Amino acid sequence: MSLEGLFPIYKWNFKSQSILSNLPEDEYAALHTHMQEQRYGKGEIIFRQGAVASGIFFIKKGKVKKYQVDQNGREQIIYVANAGELIGYHAILADERYPDSAATIEESIIAFIPKEDFMAIMERSSVLPRRLLKILSHEFTVLANSISVFAQRSVKERLAITLIVLREKFKEETAAGEDIMINISRSDLANMVGTGKENIVRFLTEFKSAGILTSHSKKICIKDIRQLIKVSGCGNV
Template identity: 85%
Template sequence: MSLAGLFPIDKWNFKSQSILNNLPEDEYADLCAHMQEQRYSKGEVIFREGGVASGIYFVKKGKVKKYQVDQNGREQIIYVANTGELIGYHAILADERYPDSAATLEECVIAFIPKEDFITTLERSSVLPRRLLKTLSHEFAVLTNSISVFAQRSVKERLAITLIVLREKFKAETLPGEEIMINLSRSDLANMVGTGNENIVRFLTEFKAAGILNSQGRKIWIKDVKQLIKLSGCGNIQ
């Protein structure tokens, strides 16, 4: 089921997958001249908050969480990057250390592009700077929206929103005719919503009893996305 007209999904998703699409051949070749591809197991850290930014990362397959850790060691997941998205480029553009950490949510194939190649291509390109500016502007709007939601919405509403967004993330790699399955640990889900595991378990049980979803272990299947949109308070369903 499409969310078009029902839920403003663009307010929750970054658009970095469009940055490298159809770049001029010579620019893409320069960018990828020294690109190194690596396979990661589930749960592996790609880079850590405060680390020296030596390059950017292109998610060729899989899903990656971007997160920060508070003084008590608790994660706050900022975003989940999908196949085709870039991560780590904010630090390069700002000439700063990585402002957050990144780790795999599942087995991934990730390509590393050295900082020098990214900067050189950026300086020569007539296309890449405009795309990056557009993407950064959109990401600012997404993060502003997320901050507003955390300040104003209840845990149940935040969970509903998070499940809708995750459904779209996992839908992207679901084959036609297959049921969309969210495969995420309860702790990661809690860290996205900004609450404790016990609240996640309680509301998932409530949603399951209401026929909104099914679950088995860490796997979740949304059965009634329209009802979930109603609970989120962000959709256009009356």
């Protein structure tokens, strides 16, 4: 079921897939030439917050969480990136260290593009700078919206929003007619919502009793997306 007209998903998703799509052939070929592909197991670190930014990463397969860790060791997941998205480019463009960490949440294939090669291609490109500026502007809107939600919404509403967003991410790799299975740990879900794991378990149980979702092990299947959107308080249903 599409969310069009029901939920403003564009307010919650970055659009970095569009950075490399339909690039001029010579520019895409140059980027591809410098890609160094690597396989990652579930839970592997790609880069750490505060590390020197050595390049950008293109997710060819899998999903990656971007997160920050506070002084008490608590993790806050900022965003989950899908296949086709770029990560790590903020630090490269700002010539700063990575502002967050990135780790896989499932087995992934990720291509690394060294900083010098990416910057050289961007400097002679007529397309990449404009696209990056547009993407960064949209990401600012997404992050501002997320900050507003954390300040004004209840844990239950934030969980509903997070499940809706994750459903769209896992939908991309689900064959037509098959159930969309959200495969994420309860700990990661809690770190996305900004609450304790016990709250996540309690509200998932409540949603399950209401017929909104089913769950098996770590996998969650949304059965009544309209009702979940109502709980989120952000939709048009």
